[in-house]
Amino acid sequence: MSRLVLLSGWGCDARIWQPLAAHWPDRLETGFEVTPPDWPGYATRPALDDPEDLTALAEAMAADLPQDAVWVGWSLGGLLAAALLDHLPAPRGLVLLGMGARFCHPDGVSHENLATFRSAFRRDPPATRAHFLRWQLRGEPSPRTAHRQLLELLGPEPTASSATLAAGLGQLAEIDNSARLAAPPCPVWRIVGEQDPLLPPSVHDAADVRLADAGHCPMLSQPLALAECLAAIAEERTP
Template sequence: MTRLHIDTLPHAHATPGKASPELVLLHGWGMHGQVWGEFATRLSELATVHVIDLPGHGHSGHTDPFDLASMAEAVQHALPQPAIWMGWSLGGMVAQYVALHHPDSVLGLGLIASSPCFTTREDWPNAMKPQVLSQFTDELASDAEATLHRFLALQAMGSPSARTQVVQLKQALSSRPLAHQDTLTGGLHILRDADLRHRLHQITCPVELIYGERDALVPAATARWLAETLPHARLHLLAQSAHAPFLTHPEVCLDAARQLILQSDSQ
Protein backbone atom coordinates (compact mmCIF):
# COMPACT_ATOMS: atom_id res chain seq x y z
CA MET A 1 0.00 0.00 0.00
CA THR A 2 1.37 3.41 -1.00
CA ARG A 3 2.18 5.68 1.95
CA LEU A 4 0.43 9.00 1.43
CA HIS A 5 1.15 12.25 3.24
CA ILE A 6 -2.10 13.99 4.22
CA ASP A 7 -2.40 17.30 6.08
CA THR A 8 -5.82 17.57 7.69
CA LEU A 9 -7.11 21.03 8.59
CA PRO A 10 -10.01 20.82 11.07
CA HIS A 11 -13.22 22.67 10.25
CA ALA A 12 -12.77 26.02 11.99
CA HIS A 13 -16.51 26.55 12.46
CA ALA A 14 -17.68 23.01 13.11
CA THR A 15 -21.01 22.71 14.94
CA PRO A 16 -20.80 20.44 18.02
CA GLY A 17 -22.70 17.22 17.44
CA LYS A 18 -22.96 17.77 13.68
CA ALA A 19 -20.78 15.99 11.15
CA SER A 20 -18.38 18.35 9.41
CA PRO A 21 -18.26 18.47 5.60
CA GLU A 22 -15.17 16.65 4.29
CA LEU A 23 -13.20 18.22 1.44
CA VAL A 24 -10.22 16.76 -0.44
CA LEU A 25 -7.61 18.91 -2.26
CA LEU A 26 -5.46 17.40 -5.03
CA HIS A 27 -2.54 19.34 -6.55
CA GLY A 28 -1.13 19.28 -10.08
CA TRP A 29 1.86 17.64 -11.78
CA GLY A 30 5.22 17.97 -10.05
CA MET A 31 3.83 19.93 -7.09
CA HIS A 32 2.60 18.87 -3.62
CA GLY A 33 0.01 19.89 -1.06
CA GLN A 34 1.84 23.05 0.02
CA VAL A 35 0.91 24.71 -3.27
CA TRP A 36 -2.58 25.41 -1.89
CA GLY A 37 -1.16 27.65 0.84
CA GLU A 38 -3.60 30.18 2.27
CA PHE A 39 -6.41 28.87 0.06
CA ALA A 40 -6.48 25.59 2.02
CA THR A 41 -6.62 27.50 5.31
CA ARG A 42 -9.55 29.54 4.09
CA LEU A 43 -11.33 26.39 2.92
CA SER A 44 -11.09 25.08 6.50
CA GLU A 45 -13.61 27.76 7.45
CA LEU A 46 -16.12 25.76 5.39
CA ALA A 47 -15.11 22.12 5.94
CA THR A 48 -12.55 19.69 7.27
CA VAL A 49 -9.88 19.85 4.56
CA HIS A 50 -7.61 16.95 3.60
CA VAL A 51 -4.60 18.23 1.64
CA ILE A 52 -2.88 15.38 -0.21
CA ASP A 53 0.62 14.88 -1.51
CA LEU A 54 -0.18 12.68 -4.51
CA PRO A 55 1.85 9.44 -4.77
CA GLY A 56 5.52 10.17 -5.45
CA HIS A 57 5.10 13.89 -4.73
CA GLY A 58 6.27 15.81 -1.67
CA HIS A 59 6.32 13.50 1.36
CA SER A 60 4.25 10.67 -0.21
CA GLY A 61 5.72 7.38 -1.36
CA HIS A 62 5.96 6.48 -5.03
CA THR A 63 3.51 3.93 -6.41
CA ASP A 64 4.55 1.30 -8.92
CA PRO A 65 3.15 1.05 -11.52
CA PHE A 66 2.60 4.78 -11.72
CA ASP A 67 -0.51 5.41 -13.78
CA LEU A 68 -3.80 7.24 -13.38
CA ALA A 69 -5.66 4.21 -12.03
CA SER A 70 -3.01 3.34 -9.42
CA MET A 71 -2.72 6.94 -8.26
CA ALA A 72 -6.48 7.45 -8.01
CA GLU A 73 -7.04 4.17 -6.18
CA ALA A 74 -4.28 4.95 -3.67
CA VAL A 75 -5.83 8.33 -2.89
CA GLN A 76 -9.39 7.02 -2.76
CA HIS A 77 -8.50 4.29 -0.25
CA ALA A 78 -6.67 6.72 2.04
CA LEU A 79 -9.42 9.31 2.43
CA PRO A 80 -12.70 9.67 4.34
CA GLN A 81 -15.80 8.85 2.36
CA PRO A 82 -17.90 10.39 1.12
CA ALA A 83 -16.28 13.80 0.50
CA ILE A 84 -16.18 16.77 -1.83
CA TRP A 85 -13.16 16.52 -4.14
CA MET A 86 -11.39 19.55 -5.60
CA GLY A 87 -8.50 18.99 -8.01
CA TRP A 88 -6.18 21.28 -9.90
CA SER A 89 -4.84 20.23 -13.32
CA LEU A 90 -3.57 16.61 -13.01
CA GLY A 91 -5.22 16.46 -9.58
CA GLY A 92 -8.53 17.23 -11.27
CA MET A 93 -8.04 14.26 -13.59
CA VAL A 94 -7.46 12.04 -10.54
CA ALA A 95 -10.69 13.39 -9.04
CA GLN A 96 -12.55 12.70 -12.29
CA TYR A 97 -11.31 9.10 -12.25
CA VAL A 98 -12.49 8.61 -8.66
CA ALA A 99 -15.90 10.14 -9.47
CA LEU A 100 -16.28 7.69 -12.37
CA HIS A 101 -15.09 4.55 -10.57
CA HIS A 102 -16.20 5.29 -6.99
CA PRO A 103 -19.23 7.59 -7.37
CA ASP A 104 -20.37 7.00 -3.78
CA SER A 105 -17.10 8.54 -2.58
CA VAL A 106 -17.65 11.86 -4.33
CA LEU A 107 -20.44 14.16 -3.13
CA GLY A 108 -19.32 17.00 -5.36
CA LEU A 109 -16.50 17.75 -7.75
CA GLY A 110 -14.51 20.94 -8.13
CA LEU A 111 -12.32 21.02 -11.23
CA ILE A 112 -9.73 23.81 -11.36
CA ALA A 113 -7.99 24.22 -14.74
CA SER A 114 -8.24 20.48 -15.34
CA SER A 115 -9.10 18.36 -18.37
CA PRO A 116 -10.32 14.87 -19.18
CA CYS A 117 -7.74 14.83 -22.01
CA PHE A 118 -4.72 17.14 -21.83
CA THR A 119 -3.28 16.58 -25.32
CA THR A 120 -4.64 16.95 -28.82
CA ARG A 121 -6.46 14.18 -30.69
CA GLU A 122 -8.01 14.20 -34.17
CA ASP A 123 -11.35 15.06 -32.56
CA TRP A 124 -9.84 17.19 -29.76
CA PRO A 125 -7.81 20.08 -31.19
CA ASN A 126 -7.99 22.49 -28.26
CA ALA A 127 -5.31 21.02 -25.99
CA MET A 128 -1.54 20.78 -25.58
CA LYS A 129 0.50 19.30 -28.40
CA PRO A 130 2.05 15.94 -27.39
CA GLN A 131 5.42 17.35 -28.50
CA VAL A 132 5.31 19.86 -25.64
CA LEU A 133 5.11 17.08 -23.07
CA SER A 134 7.73 15.04 -24.93
CA GLN A 135 10.14 17.94 -24.65
CA PHE A 136 9.55 18.21 -20.91
CA THR A 137 10.10 14.45 -20.62
CA ASP A 138 13.44 14.70 -22.45
CA GLU A 139 14.58 17.59 -20.27
CA LEU A 140 13.71 15.87 -16.97
CA ALA A 141 16.67 13.51 -17.22
CA SER A 142 19.22 16.34 -17.28
CA ASP A 143 17.71 18.81 -14.78
CA ALA A 144 14.38 17.99 -13.10
CA GLU A 145 14.20 21.18 -11.02
CA ALA A 146 14.83 23.47 -14.00
CA THR A 147 12.19 21.54 -15.98
CA LEU A 148 9.66 22.00 -13.21
CA HIS A 149 10.42 25.72 -13.08
CA ARG A 150 9.81 25.97 -16.83
CA PHE A 151 6.50 24.21 -16.38
CA LEU A 152 5.53 26.65 -13.61
CA ALA A 153 6.27 29.56 -15.94
CA LEU A 154 4.06 27.99 -18.59
CA GLN A 155 1.23 27.69 -16.07
CA ALA A 156 1.37 31.40 -15.23
CA MET A 157 1.87 32.58 -18.83
CA GLY A 158 -0.87 34.96 -19.93
CA SER A 159 -1.88 36.07 -16.45
CA PRO A 160 -1.47 39.79 -15.62
CA SER A 161 0.23 38.68 -12.38
CA ALA A 162 2.39 35.97 -13.98
CA ARG A 163 5.64 36.99 -12.28
CA THR A 164 4.05 36.96 -8.82
CA GLN A 165 2.44 33.58 -9.47
CA VAL A 166 5.72 32.01 -10.57
CA VAL A 167 7.38 33.25 -7.38
CA GLN A 168 4.53 31.81 -5.28
CA LEU A 169 4.66 28.46 -7.06
CA LYS A 170 8.45 28.20 -6.82
CA GLN A 171 8.37 28.99 -3.10
CA ALA A 172 5.72 26.33 -2.55
CA LEU A 173 7.63 23.79 -4.63
CA SER A 174 10.86 24.30 -2.66
CA SER A 175 9.15 23.71 0.71
CA ARG A 176 9.09 19.90 0.25
CA PRO A 177 11.23 17.34 -1.59
CA LEU A 178 10.99 17.30 -5.38
CA ALA A 179 8.81 14.59 -6.84
CA HIS A 180 10.43 11.22 -7.57
CA GLN A 181 12.00 11.13 -11.06
CA ASP A 182 9.82 8.17 -12.10
CA THR A 183 6.79 10.04 -10.77
CA LEU A 184 7.53 13.10 -12.90
CA THR A 185 7.98 11.04 -16.03
CA GLY A 186 4.91 8.93 -15.25
CA GLY A 187 2.84 12.05 -14.63
CA LEU A 188 3.78 13.46 -18.03
CA HIS A 189 2.80 10.15 -19.61
CA ILE A 190 -0.61 10.39 -17.91
CA LEU A 191 -1.07 13.93 -19.20
CA ARG A 192 -0.07 12.71 -22.67
CA ASP A 193 -2.07 9.48 -22.84
CA ALA A 194 -5.09 9.53 -20.50
CA ASP A 195 -8.49 10.28 -22.02
CA LEU A 196 -11.64 10.22 -19.87
CA ARG A 197 -13.90 12.12 -22.28
CA HIS A 198 -16.08 9.26 -23.40
CA ARG A 199 -17.28 8.39 -19.89
CA LEU A 200 -17.47 11.86 -18.39
CA HIS A 201 -21.23 12.19 -18.91
CA GLN A 202 -21.60 9.44 -16.27
CA ILE A 203 -20.53 11.84 -13.51
CA THR A 204 -23.84 12.86 -11.98
CA CYS A 205 -22.74 14.70 -8.82
CA PRO A 206 -22.69 18.52 -8.74
CA VAL A 207 -19.60 19.93 -10.48
CA GLU A 208 -18.05 23.39 -10.21
CA LEU A 209 -15.71 24.32 -13.08
CA ILE A 210 -13.12 27.07 -12.45
CA TYR A 211 -11.04 27.95 -15.53
CA GLY A 212 -8.98 30.82 -16.94
CA GLU A 213 -9.50 32.41 -20.34
CA ARG A 214 -5.71 32.89 -20.59
CA ASP A 215 -4.73 29.33 -19.74
CA ALA A 216 -1.96 28.08 -22.05
CA LEU A 217 -2.40 24.45 -20.96
CA VAL A 218 -6.18 23.95 -20.76
CA PRO A 219 -7.99 26.18 -23.28
CA ALA A 220 -11.32 27.83 -22.58
CA ALA A 221 -12.86 25.52 -25.20
CA THR A 222 -12.23 22.60 -22.83
CA ALA A 223 -14.04 24.39 -20.03
CA ARG A 224 -17.04 25.02 -22.28
CA TRP A 225 -17.05 21.40 -23.43
CA LEU A 226 -17.08 20.22 -19.82
CA ALA A 227 -19.97 22.56 -19.00
CA GLU A 228 -21.98 21.08 -21.86
CA THR A 229 -21.03 17.44 -21.17
CA LEU A 230 -21.35 17.14 -17.39
CA PRO A 231 -25.02 16.87 -16.38
CA HIS A 232 -24.84 19.09 -13.28
CA ALA A 233 -22.02 21.55 -13.90
CA ARG A 234 -21.62 25.29 -13.36
CA LEU A 235 -18.84 27.12 -15.20
CA HIS A 236 -16.71 30.00 -13.93
CA LEU A 237 -14.59 31.20 -16.87
CA LEU A 238 -12.27 33.96 -15.64
CA ALA A 239 -11.09 36.54 -18.14
CA GLN A 240 -7.94 37.54 -16.22
CA SER A 241 -6.79 34.10 -15.09
CA ALA A 242 -4.38 31.52 -16.55
CA HIS A 243 -3.70 28.02 -15.17
CA ALA A 244 -3.84 28.77 -11.43
CA PRO A 245 -7.23 30.36 -10.64
CA PHE A 246 -6.96 29.45 -6.96
CA LEU A 247 -4.06 31.93 -6.78
CA THR A 248 -5.57 34.71 -8.89
CA HIS A 249 -9.25 34.30 -7.98
CA PRO A 250 -9.45 32.54 -4.60
CA GLU A 251 -12.88 34.04 -3.82
CA VAL A 252 -14.39 32.38 -6.91
CA CYS A 253 -12.86 29.05 -5.90
CA LEU A 254 -14.10 29.44 -2.32
CA ASP A 255 -17.60 30.22 -3.58
CA ALA A 256 -17.47 27.09 -5.73
CA ALA A 257 -16.54 25.00 -2.68
CA ARG A 258 -19.31 26.65 -0.69
CA GLN A 259 -21.86 25.77 -3.37
CA LEU A 260 -20.70 22.14 -3.45
CA ILE A 261 -21.05 21.91 0.32
CA LEU A 262 -24.55 23.37 0.23
CA GLN A 263 -25.60 20.98 -2.51
CA SER A 264 -24.14 17.98 -0.69
CA ASP A 265 -26.04 18.97 2.48
CA SER A 266 -29.30 18.98 0.54
CA GLN A 267 -28.79 15.51 -0.96
Protein backbone atom coordinates (compact mmCIF):
# COMPACT_ATOMS: atom_id res chain seq x y z
CA MET A 1 0.00 0.00 0.00
CA SER A 2 1.34 3.41 -1.02
CA ARG A 3 -0.07 6.52 0.58
CA LEU A 4 -0.13 10.20 -0.23
CA VAL A 5 -1.17 12.70 2.43
CA LEU A 6 -2.17 16.04 0.89
CA LEU A 7 -1.80 19.09 3.15
CA SER A 8 -3.40 22.37 2.21
CA GLY A 9 -2.07 25.90 2.56
CA TRP A 10 -3.09 29.15 4.22
CA GLY A 11 -6.76 30.05 4.03
CA CYS A 12 -7.75 26.85 2.19
CA ASP A 13 -9.17 23.65 3.62
CA ALA A 14 -8.78 20.14 2.20
CA ARG A 15 -11.35 20.72 -0.55
CA ILE A 16 -8.61 22.48 -2.52
CA TRP A 17 -7.37 19.01 -3.57
CA GLN A 18 -10.66 17.84 -5.11
CA PRO A 19 -9.63 18.65 -8.72
CA LEU A 20 -7.01 15.89 -8.53
CA ALA A 21 -9.59 13.18 -7.80
CA ALA A 22 -10.46 12.62 -11.47
CA HIS A 23 -6.83 12.37 -12.56
CA TRP A 24 -5.20 9.70 -10.44
CA PRO A 25 -4.02 6.84 -12.71
CA ASP A 26 -6.39 3.87 -12.88
CA ARG A 27 -3.73 1.57 -11.47
CA LEU A 28 -3.93 3.51 -8.22
CA GLU A 29 -7.48 2.39 -7.50
CA THR A 30 -6.14 -0.59 -5.59
CA GLY A 31 -3.04 -0.66 -3.44
CA PHE A 32 -2.95 3.14 -3.18
CA GLU A 33 -4.50 5.62 -0.81
CA VAL A 34 -4.80 9.40 -1.00
CA THR A 35 -5.95 11.29 2.10
CA PRO A 36 -6.38 15.09 2.44
CA PRO A 37 -6.73 15.80 6.17
CA ASP A 38 -7.60 19.27 7.36
CA TRP A 39 -5.24 21.11 9.66
CA PRO A 40 -6.59 21.86 13.16
CA GLY A 41 -8.88 24.85 13.05
CA TYR A 42 -10.03 24.28 9.47
CA ALA A 43 -13.46 23.03 8.39
CA THR A 44 -14.98 21.01 11.26
CA ARG A 45 -11.65 20.16 12.91
CA PRO A 46 -11.22 21.76 16.36
CA ALA A 47 -8.62 24.48 16.64
CA LEU A 48 -5.61 24.18 18.91
CA ASP A 49 -5.49 26.24 22.09
CA ASP A 50 -2.31 27.78 20.67
CA PRO A 51 -2.42 27.41 16.87
CA GLU A 52 1.29 28.30 16.57
CA ASP A 53 2.45 25.51 18.92
CA LEU A 54 4.23 23.00 16.67
CA THR A 55 4.40 20.38 19.42
CA ALA A 56 0.64 20.51 19.87
CA LEU A 57 0.22 20.50 16.09
CA ALA A 58 2.32 17.34 15.81
CA GLU A 59 0.24 15.61 18.48
CA ALA A 60 -2.99 16.57 16.72
CA MET A 61 -1.74 15.45 13.30
CA ALA A 62 0.18 12.30 14.29
CA ALA A 63 -2.52 9.89 13.12
CA ASP A 64 -2.86 11.76 9.81
CA LEU A 65 0.87 11.76 9.04
CA PRO A 66 2.03 8.13 9.11
CA GLN A 67 5.54 6.91 8.41
CA ASP A 68 4.47 4.80 5.42
CA ALA A 69 3.15 7.81 3.50
CA VAL A 70 4.55 10.56 1.33
CA TRP A 71 3.56 13.90 2.82
CA VAL A 72 2.64 16.49 0.20
CA GLY A 73 2.59 20.00 1.65
CA TRP A 74 1.37 22.89 -0.47
CA SER A 75 2.41 26.45 0.42
CA LEU A 76 2.02 26.88 4.22
CA GLY A 77 1.24 23.15 4.34
CA GLY A 78 4.73 22.44 3.03
CA LEU A 79 6.33 24.77 5.53
CA LEU A 80 4.47 23.05 8.39
CA ALA A 81 5.10 19.53 7.11
CA ALA A 82 8.84 20.17 6.97
CA ALA A 83 8.79 21.70 10.46
CA LEU A 84 6.99 18.62 11.81
CA LEU A 85 9.93 16.43 10.76
CA ASP A 86 11.43 17.47 14.11
CA HIS A 87 8.36 16.23 15.98
CA LEU A 88 7.12 13.08 14.20
CA PRO A 89 8.69 9.92 12.76
CA ALA A 90 10.00 10.60 9.27
CA PRO A 91 7.72 9.68 6.36
CA ARG A 92 8.67 7.81 3.18
CA GLY A 93 9.13 11.16 1.56
CA LEU A 94 8.20 14.83 1.67
CA VAL A 95 6.96 16.89 -1.27
CA LEU A 96 7.20 20.66 -1.01
CA LEU A 97 4.70 22.12 -3.48
CA GLY A 98 5.03 25.85 -4.05
CA MET A 99 7.27 26.34 -1.02
CA GLY A 100 10.95 26.66 -0.29
CA ALA A 101 12.77 26.28 3.01
CA ARG A 102 11.09 29.49 4.17
CA PHE A 103 8.29 31.68 2.87
CA CYS A 104 9.76 35.18 3.06
CA HIS A 105 12.61 36.05 0.73
CA PRO A 106 13.99 39.39 -0.53
CA ASP A 107 13.42 38.25 -4.13
CA GLY A 108 9.92 36.89 -3.49
CA VAL A 109 7.50 37.85 -0.73
CA SER A 110 9.58 40.00 1.60
CA HIS A 111 9.18 40.28 5.35
CA GLU A 112 7.94 43.82 4.76
CA ASN A 113 5.29 42.56 2.30
CA LEU A 114 4.09 39.97 4.77
CA ALA A 115 4.07 42.48 7.66
CA THR A 116 1.82 44.76 5.60
CA PHE A 117 -0.46 41.84 4.83
CA ARG A 118 -0.64 40.84 8.50
CA SER A 119 -1.54 44.39 9.45
CA ALA A 120 -4.34 44.40 6.87
CA PHE A 121 -5.54 41.04 8.16
CA ARG A 122 -5.84 42.40 11.70
CA ARG A 123 -8.07 45.20 10.40
CA ASP A 124 -10.30 43.08 8.13
CA PRO A 125 -9.67 39.30 8.11
CA PRO A 126 -12.35 38.26 5.53
CA ALA A 127 -11.41 40.93 3.00
CA THR A 128 -7.68 40.25 3.39
CA ARG A 129 -8.13 36.51 2.91
CA ALA A 130 -10.25 37.16 -0.19
CA HIS A 131 -7.51 39.43 -1.55
CA PHE A 132 -4.86 36.79 -0.91
CA LEU A 133 -6.83 34.09 -2.73
CA ARG A 134 -6.94 36.31 -5.81
CA TRP A 135 -3.33 37.44 -5.44
CA GLN A 136 -1.89 33.92 -5.35
CA LEU A 137 -3.63 33.08 -8.66
CA ARG A 138 -1.77 35.70 -10.72
CA GLY A 139 0.53 33.12 -12.27
CA GLU A 140 -2.19 30.78 -13.51
CA PRO A 141 -2.96 30.69 -17.26
CA SER A 142 -6.46 32.04 -16.55
CA PRO A 143 -6.61 33.72 -13.13
CA ARG A 144 -10.32 34.47 -13.45
CA THR A 145 -11.15 30.86 -14.23
CA ALA A 146 -8.95 29.67 -11.38
CA HIS A 147 -10.60 32.11 -8.97
CA ARG A 148 -14.07 30.98 -9.98
CA GLN A 149 -13.03 27.37 -9.48
CA LEU A 150 -11.53 28.20 -6.09
CA LEU A 151 -14.75 29.83 -4.91
CA GLU A 152 -16.77 26.87 -6.18
CA LEU A 153 -14.57 24.55 -4.12
CA LEU A 154 -14.23 26.57 -0.92
CA GLY A 155 -17.09 29.04 -0.94
CA PRO A 156 -16.69 32.76 -0.24
CA GLU A 157 -16.34 32.48 3.54
CA PRO A 158 -13.30 31.04 5.37
CA THR A 159 -13.78 27.77 7.24
CA ALA A 160 -11.01 28.66 9.70
CA SER A 161 -11.26 31.13 12.56
CA SER A 162 -9.43 34.43 12.43
CA ALA A 163 -7.16 33.20 15.24
CA THR A 164 -6.12 30.13 13.23
CA LEU A 165 -5.52 32.21 10.12
CA ALA A 166 -3.53 34.80 12.06
CA ALA A 167 -1.36 32.04 13.53
CA GLY A 168 -0.72 30.73 10.02
CA LEU A 169 0.54 34.14 8.96
CA GLY A 170 2.85 34.11 11.96
CA GLN A 171 4.20 30.72 10.89
CA LEU A 172 4.78 31.99 7.36
CA ALA A 173 6.79 34.84 8.84
CA GLU A 174 8.81 32.84 11.34
CA ILE A 175 9.39 29.23 10.26
CA ASP A 176 12.69 28.60 8.51
CA ASN A 177 13.36 24.99 7.55
CA SER A 178 16.79 25.58 6.03
CA ALA A 179 18.64 23.51 8.63
CA ARG A 180 16.06 20.69 8.58
CA LEU A 181 16.16 20.43 4.80
CA ALA A 182 19.96 20.60 4.64
CA ALA A 183 20.06 17.10 6.15
CA PRO A 184 16.50 15.76 5.90
CA PRO A 185 15.50 12.42 7.47
CA CYS A 186 13.70 11.36 4.27
CA PRO A 187 13.78 12.06 0.53
CA VAL A 188 12.49 15.52 -0.37
CA TRP A 189 11.01 16.56 -3.71
CA ARG A 190 10.38 20.17 -4.69
CA ILE A 191 7.62 20.96 -7.17
CA VAL A 192 6.78 24.45 -8.41
CA GLY A 193 4.56 26.01 -11.01
CA GLU A 194 6.75 27.70 -13.61
CA GLN A 195 4.85 30.97 -13.17
CA ASP A 196 4.46 30.92 -9.38
CA PRO A 197 4.51 34.61 -8.38
CA LEU A 198 5.16 33.93 -4.69
CA LEU A 199 8.51 32.15 -5.07
CA PRO A 200 11.97 33.68 -5.58
CA PRO A 201 14.07 32.59 -8.58
CA SER A 202 16.33 30.50 -6.34
CA VAL A 203 13.41 28.24 -5.36
CA HIS A 204 12.34 27.90 -8.99
CA ASP A 205 15.91 26.99 -9.97
CA ALA A 206 16.25 24.38 -7.21
CA ALA A 207 12.98 22.61 -8.02
CA ASP A 208 12.98 18.96 -9.05
CA VAL A 209 9.85 19.50 -11.15
CA ARG A 210 8.60 22.70 -12.76
CA LEU A 211 5.02 22.38 -13.97
CA ALA A 212 4.39 24.25 -17.22
CA ASP A 213 1.47 26.66 -17.52
CA ALA A 214 0.94 26.76 -13.76
CA GLY A 215 1.42 29.22 -10.94
CA HIS A 216 1.04 28.79 -7.19
CA CYS A 217 -2.11 26.64 -7.50
CA PRO A 218 -1.38 23.84 -9.99
CA MET A 219 -4.13 21.71 -8.47
CA LEU A 220 -6.49 24.18 -10.16
CA SER A 221 -4.70 24.91 -13.42
CA GLN A 222 -2.82 21.65 -14.07
CA PRO A 223 -4.51 18.88 -12.02
CA LEU A 224 -3.59 16.10 -14.45
CA ALA A 225 0.11 17.01 -14.55
CA LEU A 226 0.23 17.39 -10.78
CA ALA A 227 -1.58 14.11 -10.12
CA GLU A 228 0.76 12.24 -12.47
CA CYS A 229 3.80 13.81 -10.82
CA LEU A 230 2.65 12.90 -7.31
CA ALA A 231 1.71 9.38 -8.39
CA ALA A 232 5.20 8.87 -9.81
CA ILE A 233 6.76 9.97 -6.52
CA ALA A 234 4.45 7.68 -4.53
CA GLU A 235 5.41 4.78 -6.76
CA GLU A 236 9.09 5.64 -6.39
CA ARG A 237 9.49 6.56 -10.03
CA THR A 238 11.16 9.65 -11.47
CA PRO A 239 8.45 12.32 -11.79
